[in-house]
Amino acid sequence: MLRGGTVERRFTILYAAGFLGSGIVLLVLTWLMSGVRLSSPADPLAGAGSGPSDLPAARQQILHLRSQLAEVHGQQERRLVAAWLVALVVMAGLSLLLGRVLAGRVLRPLRLITAATRRISAENLHERLAVTGPADEVKELADTVDGLLERLEASFVAQRRFVGNASHELRTPLATMRASLDVAVAKPEPAAGTLALAGRLRTELDRVDHLLDGFLLLSRAEHGVSADRTLLSLGELAREALGARGPDIAGKGLDLRVEVRSAARTRGSAALLSRLVQNLVDNAIAHNEEGGWIRVAVDGDGSEARLVVETGGRVLDQGEVDRLGRPFERLGTARTGSEGSSGLGLSIVAAIVAAHGGRLVLRARPEGGLRVAVTLPSAAPEGDAVTAGARA
Known part of the structure; x- marks a missing residue:
């Protein structure tokens, strides 16, 4: 059961089990130290010789008192057991409630980190978690995520810059090649081989130009959509x-x-x-x-x-x-x-x-x-x- 579900649920069960186990141990110790078991006292008239004529009546009175005392002790024992069972039920409920509260308090910083991380996308990689507080494990995790975001932002910026610069630099020689082909074809009497070669080269240039457009569009799409939807x-x-x-x-x-x-x-x-x-x-x-x-x-x-x-x-x-x-x-x-x-x-x-x-x-x-x-x-x-x- 502890292996499935959310971390909050597992923490709640662990905290509740700890509190409930402590309460059960405390109740058992109270039971052992309360001395609820009854001991049968010795008969004060046992071994006595024959006495006055009212001796049987006195013995009967003592037995009656002893049975009443045993009944009173039995009632107290049953009431004590019932009270302990009620205490266990109440303690179980309080343990679950207290465990949930403590689990929520422990995981609250992680929820804030998760929510802030989800808001950050390729369009706002410049944002950081910037968690403040004592230098504990949570702040160390937040600082690690901030470092990762910083590296991702640098990588995205470098990739965008490379795609933009590469497309610009490649289009310049392509335009030069097209102009050279146009000049060669525009001569008064171009050779037949020149015309055929120019046609094949123009087709390949168009293909490279189309490929560049595809690269630019793919890069833009992979980096998210602009805000102007x-x-x-x-x-x-x-x-x-x-x-x-x-x-x-x-x-x-x-x-x-x-x-x-x-x-x-x-x-x-x-x-x-x-x-x-x-x-x-x-x-x-x-x-x-x-x-x-x-x-x-x-x-x-x-x-x-x-x-x-x-x-x-x-x-x-x-x-x-x-x-x-x-x-x-x-x-x-x-x-x-x-x-x-x-x-x-x-x-x-x-x-x-x-x-x-x-x-x-x-x-x-x-x-x-x-x-x-x-x-x-x-x-x-x-x-x-x-x-x-x-x-x-």
Whole structure:
């Protein structure tokens, strides 16, 4: 029993057991020292010779008094036992109550540390617990957590600085390469080999540029969402993404099915959530069969907003599908298809979903194809929230 439950419960049971055990020992000692056992006194008339004629009456009177005294002692003993049982019950209740109070007082500093640590995220790593008080084990724990937060903050800052500097430094030579290709192609009579080489290099440059964008977006999503959250409709985001890729859907002959059952609103970064939906639509188009189908469903309730994107295709292995949320994970060339794929699409989706406190579920459909379900916390417009609060 002591191994399960919370620390407060275990402390309460330990303290209560200690208090109750001490009370039981005290009651037992009181019992032993009270001398409740009765001793039968010797008969004062035993051994006496024959006396006056009233001797039998006196003996009868003594026996009667002795029985009355034994009955009185028996009643006192029963009352004492009853009083001890009541004292044990009261002591057990008081032991539990006192144990809970003491456990709460002992664990109160740990609760404060836990609450303060939960409030600290990637966006406010500069905050510290700053626990004051005597230099005991609790303060040592708080100082250790503060040291850990300081190291985490330094690591996050260094990573952000590296990503920003690397993207800036890499874009400069990419722009130079593009300009050099444009100059070579713009010559009056470029060689045929030069044109072919320029086309291949431009494709690779576009791929590197796309990869850089993916790295930057993945880094931003993994470091949390900015405070400027806005109210967004998953249905509207899905329509915008599908409208932007309409020519690609038609060019591949895909059958598109859109089911928007509710507004399904949520709060978050407009740029990140828009990219989330775009990546899911891009993934459904790029990794689909010619003449296949895509199903996009949006619904929600008071607590959750859901977006589901399904595609047909060959039967996939669930073990491989579970790894698609990691960077550069693919299901082989037959699945990836497009050479322009960076392998970051679903990993970016997973990071954005986690940053918004949602869930991402990837399932291989038994009939073939992939089902991607995104669940985010639901949100209502300010006017609706105020109205609901007034009605409540």
